[in-house]
Amino acid sequence: xxxxxxxxxxxxxxxxxxxxxxxxxxxxxxxxxxxxxxxxxxxxxxxxxxxxxxxxxxxxxxxxxxxxxxxxxxxxxxxxxxxxxxxxxxxxxxxxxxxxxxxxxxxxxxxxxxxxxxxxxxx
Amino acid sequence: xxxxxxxxxxxxxxxxxxxxxxxxxxxxxxxxxxxxxxxxxxxxxxxxxxxxxxxxxxxxxxxxxxxxxxxxxxxxxxxxxxxxxxxxxxxxxxxxxxxxxxxxxxx
Numbered sequence: 001x002x003x004x005x006x007x008x009x010x011x012x013x014x015x016x017x018x019x020x021x022x023x024x025x026x027x028x029x030x031x032x033x034x035x036x037x038x039x040x041x042x043x044x045x046x047x048x049x050x051x052x053x054x055x056x057x058x059x060x061x062x063x064x065x066x067x068x069x070x071x072x073x074x075x076x077x078x079x080x081x082x083x084x085x086x087x088x089x090x091x092x093x094x095x096x097x098x099x100x101x102x103x104x105x106x107x108x109x110x111x112x113x114x115x116x117x118x119x120x121x122x123x
Numbered sequence: 124x125x126x127x128x129x130x131x132x133x134x135x136x137x138x139x140x141x142x143x144x145x146x147x148x149x150x151x152x153x154x155x156x157x158x159x160x161x162x163x164x165x166x167x168x169x170x171x172x173x174x175x176x177x178x179x180x181x182x183x184x185x186x187x188x189x190x191x192x193x194x195x196x197x198x199x200x201x202x203x204x205x206x207x208x209x210x211x212x213x214x215x216x217x218x219x220x221x222x223x224x225x226x227x228x229x230x
Contacts, residue, residue, distance in 0.1 A: 004167075047211060047221035062218055064124075096168070103174075107215045109158035111179060113167040 002026040004097045004114035011120050017085040018119060022097030023078065029055050030075045035100040035108050038071060038082045040093040041116070048093075052100060052108070053080055060106065087121045094118050125149055125214050129222035135230040142199040144225045146212035151192050156216040159188055159197045162224075163208045171210075172197065202227070 008020035022036070029036060035052035042048065051061035053071040061069050065084070073080040084091060094116040100108025126149040136142055146157070154175030162168040170179040172188035175195065185200040199206055207229050212222040 046223045047213075049219040049221075098168075103155075105156060105215065107217065107219050109156075109170065109173045109213060109215050109219075110160075110168075111170045111173075113169075115165070115167050 002099060002112045004099065004112060006095060006097050006114045006117040008095075008117060008119070010118055011122065012087055013123050014087055014089065014121055016087055017083055018087055018091065018095075018121075020082045020095055020097075020117065020119070022080050022082075022114060024080075024099075025078070027099075028075075029073060029078050029080065031055075033102055035060075035102060036071075036073065036080045037098045037100050037108070037110060039096045039098055039110070039113075041096070042090075042093045050082065050084075089121050092119065092121045125152065125217060125220050127212050127214060127220055127222035129210075129212060129225045131225060132223075133226045133228060135228050136202055137230045138202050138204055140202050142197075142202055142206070142227055144197040144199075144210055144227075146190075146195040146197070146222050148193045148195070148214060152195075152214045152216050154191045154195070156214055157188070157190070157195050158213045158215065159186075160211045160213065161206075161208045162211060168211070199227075 003025045037052040038050040053059045070083040096116045098110035098113040128147045130145045157175045159172040160168045176188045209224045
């Protein structure tokens, strides 16, 4: 059974950079066949897809966040990571990592999710 | 961006009743690129349906998905106590987007 677990700080100051890591167990990122995603859930706005990375390193970001987002992968640790810069209070959300099977088209649905980690942006 | 609108916002039903949840899209979505999720507080969201009507691994057959174009439906044929949760639709024709959710609560 594939499991994903997010880790990172729960409180970040405005204008700083958020760094989160997702550790995957029960399956190898290197095996291919999946996109590795970050998704967030705002208290009011709901679920928002942030972007994904493929094991070979190709990425695809939500156009609304593209200028502030970087997703990277470390296959040796079976982890992938999110960096989101220039934070504001609007970035306060629960952040999820999720696996997305590669099917037809460029964007996936999500078959396994982490439990999520709450990130608060506040001074 | 494709906007998904779910209705109703809250559905109050009793165990054993049938639940019908709707998801409307701002533009046509291929049924093969529509998914449904169940989410309970403090838990990871759970994939129920993908490809419009295919049940994910381990999902009981009381859950079914249907629809095409701009109108999609998730049906729970007989509600079990564990089915009371929030349900989201998601499209993956283009940059993925989610509906705002329907809460199924115990009447």
